[in-house]
Amino acid sequence: MKALLYLLITQLKNRMLALKKKPALLILYIFIALMLFLVIFVSIMMEVESTQLNFADERVIYMILGGIGLLFLGTFITTGLSTGSTLFTMSDVGLLFVAPISSKKILLYGLVSTLGKTILASFFILYQIVNLKANFGYGLKEILALYLIYVIITIVGQLLSIATYIYSNGNTKRKKVIQTVLYFFAGIFLVTTLIIQRNQQVSLYETVLRIADSSWFGYVPVGGWAVMFFKGIVEGAIFDVLLSILCFTILSILFVVFLTRGTADYYEDVLHSTEITHQKLKAAKEGKKYSQRNRKVKVKDNEYGLQKGKGASAIAYKNILEMKRKSRLVYINGYTIIASIGAAIAGYNIKGEVIGAYTVLGALLYLQFFLTAFGPFKFELAKPYIYLIPEKSIKKLLAVSINSIIKPCIDGVIIFAVLTISGGCNPLTAIFLALAYAACCALFVGMTILYQRVLGAQPNMLAKAFVGIGLIAVFLGPSIISSVIVAAMLPDALLFLSSLPFTICCILFTIIIFLLCGNMLDKVEYSEK
Amino acid sequence: MLSVRNVTKKYGKLLANDNINFEVNAGEISVLLGPNGAGKSTIIKCIAGLLKFQGNIYINGNGNKSLQAKRDLGYIPEMPSLYDMLTVWEHMEFIARAYSLENWKETAETFLDRFELSDKKKKLGSDLSKGMQQKLSICCGLLPRPKVILFDEPMVGLDPHAIKELKNIIMELRQEGSAILISTHMLDSVDEFWDSANIMMDGKIAARRTRNEIAGSGEDLETLFFTITEGDR
Structure with a gap:
């Protein structure tokens, strides 16, 4: 028991001593502690009306x-x-x-x-x-x-x-x-x-x-x-x-x-x-994604082998095969289903209000902004093959990104069809919202390439949230403003076209990013993280 | 032929490789030796085009980032890096397609057979043991029949049969005229076939010897290694 007590105390002691070598972490802990005291102090000083009527x-x-x-x-x-x-x-x-x-x-x-x-x-x-x-x-x-x-x-x-x-x-x-x-x-x-x-x-x-x-x-x-x-x-x-x-x-x-x-x-x-x-924990420390397979993946004879692809396109076909193993419907996975259910519930509640349909689009894009970071792109960069394959960098980038661009197109069609059926918006609006969704997701894919090119790595969630705000202001700001201006000018009968300028801007920005960062694989360093 | 000229690699302030120069000729097996942290894996990754560096690296006369250099280069990393959702055979197919190889199936079968992976063709990458992953990683690296091959600690995790087979393959590749660079700590494993040795210390090449140079001196690779890395200690 002495050994166990020693272990507990020593670990605790060393953990505290280690803070001396990590001043940033020490400052963070002090900040958290101070905030806690402040919160408690404020709560003690705070006057709350004694009547129960005001309380939730x-x-x-x-x-x-x-x-x-x-x-x-x-x-x-x-x-x-x-x-x-x-x-x-x-x-x-x-x-x-x-x-x-x-x-x-x-x-x-x-x-x-x-x-x-x-x-x-x-x-x-x-x-x-x-x-x-x-x-x-x-x-x-x-x-x-x-x-x-x-x-x-x-x-x-x-x-x-x-x-x-x-x-x-x-x-x-x-x-x-x-x-x-x-x-x-x-x-x-x-x-x-x-x-x-x-x-x-x-x-x-x-x-x-x-x-x-x-x-x-x-x-x-x-x-x-x-x-x-x-x-x-x-x-x-x-x-x-x-x-x-x-x-x-x-x-x-x-x-x-x-x-x-x-x-x-x-x-x-x-x-x-x-x-x-x-x-x-190891994966988290190294900034990797830990994926554990809960179901046994069976390799079926009719789903065996890449079947297609030569040169860079082999990467895209390999990704399709990997997706097949994860989801029998390839592009349609758990996210598609959950997002569709969410759209159905939203559609039922918003009852055709245009603002409601745009809110659904905004919510989906917000989710997608964070989800795109964990797409196959980051995963592929953590393996040496993409750097070693004797093909031009731009071709390999397109090959590794193509499925991440196709999936939102299919998701968009399904989700906004569900939104239409559940009464959330009219079919024409849904078509253009699906287009906007797919185009913006393509831009997010482009942004992951931009992160890699500029930062040399994918930022963590917190950093992404901060960097993302800046990038959203740069890319989505003009896209949204252009759509708002067009919406103000359009007659009611053509309001379904409001999202089109946004879509066009997103596609243009995506193309620009791909062209500017096309040589990325020749410039960035391989990191197993 | 592999040519490394004045290569310097820094990680922030850390000088991982300091003005490295060496060559590996066609039909030559060169070993990179050195203690932990000497910079062996870094120079291997620089040659493979995975890291940025100052200086020049040529693969058969082409800059290492050129497409022709990539076609001629094979790299077997220290840690096998496979795709969880691809089977053993699909890994081979993927490499063959990505490198646009023709008539690759027989070669793939031979490699898998030699590394006792033939009966594991339908096993997923994630279902393989560490040793099997290393074997498959070697097969993937060798499938395009590269003319310059980089091995980073290739024997780690392999069973005796696979080590024996890998040694045979390395010697066959030398006979076929490939330039081979092997980074390793296991001096015994390369003792029988090395042609030249580059011993690294603190990011520099501390010494270079050829087998012919020390043939008559009674010096072996191990003595040479300890003399250079530990000096009079």
């Missing part, structure tokens, strides 16, 4: 808390069915698991270590103190209660995930039983919600609020217990608080007993998830 509906917080609890319950069980979760790092596996130390003590070390990390990682909740005070009249006590319950459900969730993995690993029958039970209770919950809505004749939103506020929901594992704990704190119901803590404690003890029963050989079970976590 408290049940919203119960709904969010209960929702997070249930989401964690479902997510951690699902993770447990696939990879499991871990309390350890690869260095723990390499050095601790083989050391002559009791596996139960090592589990305790893992729990304490994870608890510490979770406590730190959950600090973000405390920043909501001003918001929660202004809207709900909550004080420090309630915020700390929210913080504490979030830490508790995270830890319990991880234990649940490990226990699920140990119980179901390599046993398809058990996996199916757990899945069935999970779906069964999710179904029951859904049906109950609908029955309550029907009986009480209220909206779905109001029904969910009523459920979260109901006394019976407090007995629902994890999500309900979390609400029971928080409500107990808010209402001063000590019994509810103690009952909730008791439920969480019993569940945690059961998991720990399950993990440490017999010879407590959980090493093998956490190894896989530890390796995956390690790979994810």
Whole structure:
């Protein structure tokens, strides 16, 4: 145990000492701490009207808390069915698991270590103190209660995930039983919600609020217990608080007993998830994308080989083959479906308002702006082949980009067709919005090339958000302004053409970028990142 | 023939390669030796056209970034870099198509057979073990039958059979007139076939010897390496 205590303390000490060598990180931490104190100070000084009439509906917080609890319950069980979760790092596996130390003590070390990390990682909740005070009249006590319950459900969730993995690993029958039970209770919950809505004749939103506020929901594992704990704190119901803590404690003890029963050989079970976590962290540190295949990819005889392509075009056909392996419908994937569902919901609600249809376009483009960075282009640049293939740089750039340009064309047609069918806009507007979407996505592809050419790498999300604002101002600013001017000049019957100037500008900018950066592969450096 | 002339490569303030000069002639196996961080992989990547540098590098008389140079060059990276969603055979097909190769199938079959990958043709890149990935990476690099070949630590992760086969292939390529540059720490693995050795220290070529030069001196590659890298230590 001394060794484990030494490890915990030394790691903590070295982590703090390491900040001396990273002044920027130290400044960031000091800034975060100062902001936290400031937020707490402001919240203490802030005067809030004592009348409850001004506050938002408290049940919203119960709904969010209960929702997070249930989401964690479902997510951690699902993770447990696939990879499991871990309390350890690869260095723990390499050095601790083989050391002559009791596996139960090592589990305790893992729990304490994870608890510490979770406590730190959950600090973000405390920043909501001003918001929660202004809207709900909550004080420090309630915020700390929210913080504490979030830490508790995270830890319990991880234990649940490990226990699920140990119980179901390599046993398809058990996996199916757990899945069935999970779906069964999710179904029951859904049906109950609908029955309550029907009986009480209220909206779905109001029904969910009523459920979260109901006394019976407090007995629902994890999500309900979390609400029971928080409500107990808010209402001063000590019994509810103690009952909730008791439920969480019993569940945690059961998991720990399950993990440490017999010879407590959980090493093998956490190894896989530890390796995956390690790979994810490594990929994140190196700025790479970690992709884990959840389904076994079968190589079918009729989908074997590139079949076409010579020279640079082989890259494009290779990308198509890779896309086929990821999605049977090649260009139509999860994004297409989710975006189409979103468009259908939006279309149903906006009921043909032109501004609404343009808002859908804006929202989709906003999403696409961030998604394009993770397209095949970045992936291809991280391999040496694209640099080595004896073809002109511009040809290779076009080949690697072509599928990223075609996909938004197909997505655009599907998404805006759905928007039209659901009543969001008329067919003519939809056609031109789809064109605008495809053209702007092509511009985003061009922008990733521009990033690589100018910065020598793809920026991370934060940097991209900042750089992107500038680039959007340069490229999309004139495009949007030209469309607004044209829209103001067009008669009502031709308003569907409003997006055309935007589309033309995007295409022109894309062509200019490709022409200017065409020699990029001869100029930039290969980086495995 | 490979010619490296006055090549300097900096990463910010770090001088990774400092005015490097050497040549590898057709039908010659040259080894790049040196401790960790000496700049071996950097010069290999510069030659492959993957990094920017000051100076000149010629592949059979053509600048290393030219299309003709790329056609003549083969590069086997230290870390195999494969496509997760392509099978073993599809990797070969992709290289063949990208390099516009004709009648490549028989050559591909032979390489896969020699590296015991014939029964893994339909396995995806992501399903291969580290060693198998390295074997496939070698096959991809050699498929275009390059005249100048760069190997960066090619033996790492290979099983004894594959090491033996790779050595045979390297010697066959020399006989066919290819210029071969191998960067390695495993001195034993190249001891039997090296023709010239460039020993790097702190980004510079600290010494260059040919096998003929040390033939009568009783000096071997290992002694030479330690004499130069450790001096009188």
